[in-house]
Amino acid sequence: MGDAPTRRGEESHRGAFGEFGGESTGLIDRAFRERIVLAGVTLRRGDQETTEASLDELAQLVDTAGADAVARVHQSRESPDAATFVGSGKAEEIREVSEEHDADTVVFDDELSPAQQGNLTAILKRSALDRTAVILDIFAQNASSLEGKAQVELAQLRYRLPRLRGMGKVLSQQGGGIGTRGPGETQLEVDRRRLMRRVSRLEADLKRVRRHRATQSKARRRTSNQSVAIVGYTNSGKSTLLNQLTDAGVLVEDRLFATLDATTRRLDLPGGESVYMTDTVGFVRKLPHQLVDAFKSTLDVVVDADLLLHVVDSSDPDPIGSIDAVHYVLREIGADSVPELYVFNKADLAPVEAARLASREPDSVIVSATTGEGIEGILTEIGSRLRVFTRLLSLLIPFDRGDILAMTHREGEVLSEAADELGWLVEARLDEGSAGRLAEFVVDPDQSGSSG
Ligand SMILES: Nc1nc2c(ncn2[C@@H]2O[C@H](COP(=O)(O)OP(=O)(O)OP(=O)(O)O)[C@@H](O)[C@H]2O)c(=O)[nH]1
Numbered sequence: 023m024g025d026a027p028t029r030r031g032e033e034s035h036r037g038a039f040g041e042f043g044g045e046s047t048g049l050i051d052r053a054f055r056e057r058i059v060l061a062g063v064t065l066r067r068g069d070q071e072t073t074e075a076s077l078d079e080l081a082q083l084v085d086t087a088g089a090d091a092v093a094r095v096h097q098s099r100e101s102p103d104a105a106t107f108v109g110s111g112k113a114e115e116i117r118e119v120s121e122e123h124d125a126d127t128v129v130f131d132d133e134l135s136p137a138q139q140g141n142l143t144a145i146l147k148r149s150a151l152d153r154t155a156v157i158l159d160i161f162a163q164n165a166s167s168l169e170g171k172a173q174v175e176l177a178q179l180r181y182r183l184p185r186l187r188g189m190g191k192v193l194s195q196q197g198g199g200i201g202t203r204g205p206g207e208t209q210l211e212v213d214r215r216r217l218m219r220r221v222s223r224l225e226a227d228l229k230r231v232r233r234h235r236a237t238q239s240k241a242r243r244r245t246s247n248q249s250v251a252i253v254g255y256t257n258s259g260k261s262t263l264l265n266q267l268t269d270a271g272v273l274v275e276d277r278l279f280a281t282l283d284a285t286t287r288r289l290d291l292p293g294g295e296s297v298y299m300t301d302t303v304g305f306v307r308k309l310p311h312q313l314v315d316a317f318k319s320t321l322d323v324v325v326d327a328d329l330l331l332h333v334v335d336s337s338d339p340d341p342i343g344s345i346d347a348v349h350y351v352l353r354e355i356g357a358d359s360v361p362e363l364y365v366f367n368k369a370d371l372a373p374v375e376a377a378r379l380a381s382r383e384p385d386s387v388i389v390s391a392t393t394g395e396g397i398e399g400i401l402t403e404i405g406s407r408l409r410v411f412t413r414l415l416s417l418l419i420p421f422d423r424g425d426i427l428a429m430t431h432r433e434g435e436v437l438s439e440a441a442d443e444l445g446w447l448v449e450a451r452l453d454e455g456s457a458g459r460l461a462e463f464v465v466d467p468d469q470s471g472s473s474g
């Protein structure tokens with residue numbers, strides 16, 4: 023973390039470790055924006071509204087990638103056509119629409135098989151791409167750390183390898199644009215075996231990073247601080263929240279996938295204890311499995327967390343769909359058993375919806391990460407969910423209550439202990455539950471401070 027994310031045109035996307043140097047197409051600096059036709063299919067069990075919403079999001083993804091969606095085509099069918107996904111009649115129609123709008127590329131909202139992609143490219147007479155290619159392209163543009171770049175490159179190679187054969191001709195005709203940037207763009211003649219070697223090399227590098235990371239987090243655990251990971255849909259306000267809680271200074275942008283690298287900061291709780299809090303990559307509907315897989319080393323922090331803060335954009339037109347998409351990815355990476363605290367964010371924009379969402383989820387919090395409203399509620403909830411010591415109490419325990427003194431030692435952290443005329447004077451850090459049970463022994467109410 024640290025560098026601003028790479029933007030298109032600032033730097034060619036070479037291999038993270040330099041092996042691919044000199045193979046950029048040079049077309050990424052094109053002054054014009056690529057023109058895109060979007061194609062969505064509603065299959066048997068889906069409904070058209072969901073498809074349209076997904077196409078809205080695809081248009082946003084295309085825009086983030088630096089291109090313009092100029093038209094969209096929709097189709098309902100029982101199941102995908104094995105050869106062309108949409109069926110040949112529809113493919114002809116898409117070609118006509120593309121010609122009408124002078125489009126460079128057609129992007130399908132679902133992942134195309136290599137064969138479908140090849141066939142469609144031939145019928146459409148322009149490149150046929152899918153949502154996965156667009157997301158990979160955004161990631162390629164945003165990756166800034168070595169690790170981030172390596173992960174994106176690995177995902178791209180795994181996506182491209184099976185598609186190499188069909189793509190060569192197309193690339194030589196079309197050149198540049200979404201789906202062609204990143205390492206390997208002029209790879210018509212690149213030998214597959216070389217790419218395979220590159221894949222193994224990246225896998226080995228990333229495995230090393232993961233091992234190193236595991237050692238670090240073990241060291242962190244020894245300090246006994248617990249860890250909290252911020253997860254959520256892309257653009258929901260995760261980085262804004264980390265900045266608000268810890269002054270982390272993470273880049274915040276009204277842009278999809280602004281964050282790809284994990285940033286960890288210490289968060290001090292009111293009782294004096296601290297936790298480690300990590301902001302990381304956002305999720306999206308149909309997040310490419312190649313990316314989820316390649317981002318294992320970044321996402322380990324989510325799997326190993328003691329608590330997830332699931333940030334939800336309350337102004338999202340379909341917040342439940344986005345929550346489901348996040349849960350889908352969490353399941354895929356094996357983090358679905360980590361306790362989850364819902365944070366309904368952007369309450370300044372959508373107060374009614376935030377309240378409605380929060381009423382469905384007990385113990386959730388409503389916040390505005392930009393204004394800071396409701397932020398203390400997060401500290402209180404983290405304290406009670408993690409059972410960390412959020413209370414610093416002075417207690418006077420009568421000499422005949424050795425059981426209470428023992429309990430204080432057992433459940434909390436005793437900072438000082440002295441015999442007074444009336445009993446033991448004890449200063450201790452405790453969690454909310456223990457603090458409640460010891461309430462009658464608290465002496466200095468000023469110090470019993472609330473957790474919020
Ligand atoms: N009005 C309002 N805007 C917010 C709030 N929180 C975040 N935003 C805005 O939402 C946009 C995305 O915020 P980020 O913090 O970058 O979101 P993120 O979840 O980290 O996004 P990615 O890293 O791209 O996945 C920015 O324009 C923020 O200023 C909020 O509480 N209220």
Ligand SMILES: [Mg+2]
Nearest residue numbers: 260261280281
């Ligand atoms: Mg972010």
